[in-house]
Amino acid sequence: MGKDKIRRFKAVKEFDNFIEPILKEDCLFKGKWRTHFFKNNNPIVLELGCGKGEYSIGMAHYFPKKNFIGIDIKGARMFVGAKQAIDQKVKNIAFLRTKIDFIECCFEENEVDEIWLTFSDPQPKKNNKRLTSPIFINRYKKILKEGGIIHMKTDSDLLFEYTEQQIKSAPYKCLSLTWDLYGDYINQINGVMGEILNIKTHYEKIFTKKGAKIKYCKFKIS
Numbered sequence: 001m002g003k004d005k006i007r008r009f010k011a012v013k014e015f016d017n018f019i020e021p022i023l024k025e026d027c028l029f030k031g032k033w034r035t036h037f038f039k040n041n042n043p044i045v046l047e048l049g050c051g052k053g054e055y056s057i058g059m060a061h062y063f064p065k066k067n068f069i070g071i072d073i074k075g076a077r078m079f080v081g082a083k084q085a086i087d088q089k090v091k092n093i094a095f096l097r098t099k100i101d102f103i104e105c106c107f108e109e110n111e112v113d114e115i116w117l118t119f120s121d122p123q124p125k126k127n128n129k130r131l132t133s134p135i136f137i138n139r140y141k142k143i144l145k146e147g148g149i150i151h152m153k154t155d156s157d158l159l160f161e162y163t164e165q166q167i168k169s170a171p172y173k174c175l176s177l178t179w180d181l182y183g184d185y186i187n188q189i190n191g192v193m194g195e196i197l198n199i200k201t202h203y204e205k206i207f208t209k210k211g212a213k214i215k216y217c218k219f220k221i222s
């Protein structure tokens with residue numbers, strides 16, 4: 001790890017909006033995110049693999065009556081979003097450093113309203129590690145409310161094709177799906193949702209520069 005990464009990795013641990021449970025053990029806020037952390041009864045939205053947290057921060061601005069939690073294993077990356085949230089006095093956001101594999105240790109059944117997957121690793125050789133594999137979807141099923149929505153934005157053809165197949169082969173309900181978000185699709189989306197879909201993350205910018213088309217879908221798993 002470079003010197004600056006080490007500095008950020010250590011510094012973020014001191015932030016009030018950063019939580020780091022011991023892996024595989026129940027998180028302090030499990031079942032209590034609303035009452036003990038956010039201190040309101042608003043919906044909870046997760047961004048899984050949030051990196052620097054651009055989506056969580058962007059959405060937290062647009063939806064002050066929702067609570068956002070960016071989740072990733074890389075603390076030095078999350079430092080960027082957590083620091084921005086503090087500097088901008090954004091209160092409806094938290095950053096949780098854990099492996100998504102242990103998400104059930106962090107949230108109680110039905111505690112979560114919505115999930116965003118933003119530029120997830122495509123895991124070309126390990127289907128089971130893909131964040132839309134049945135293993136992960138079954139984890140989300142436990143913590144998501146009935147009818148809770150999963151959004152996915154990606155540059156990866158491989159991951160998107162795989163996800164489309166999962167949606168078709170399992171009894172999930174596809175609500176929206178496009179292989180070219182910034183083609184005709186985005187122009188048909190009005191209001192805040194159009195603004196949200198236009199948020200560009202660190203990795204989106206990298207992949208777009210390389211010429212990748214950005215894909216998007218949203219679906220229900222229950």
Ligand SMILES: C[S@@+](CC[C@H](N)C(=O)[O-])C[C@H]1O[C@@H](n2cnc3c(N)ncnc32)[C@H](O)[C@@H]1O
Binds near residue numbers: 048051121
């Ligand atoms: C390609 S990056 C995308 C980051 C960010 N969403 C963006 O668009 O800039 C994927 C992120 O997912 C995180 N990640 C991948 N698998 C994970 C897992 N099982 N648990 C926690 N984080 C994971 C990585 O650490 C990385 O930050």
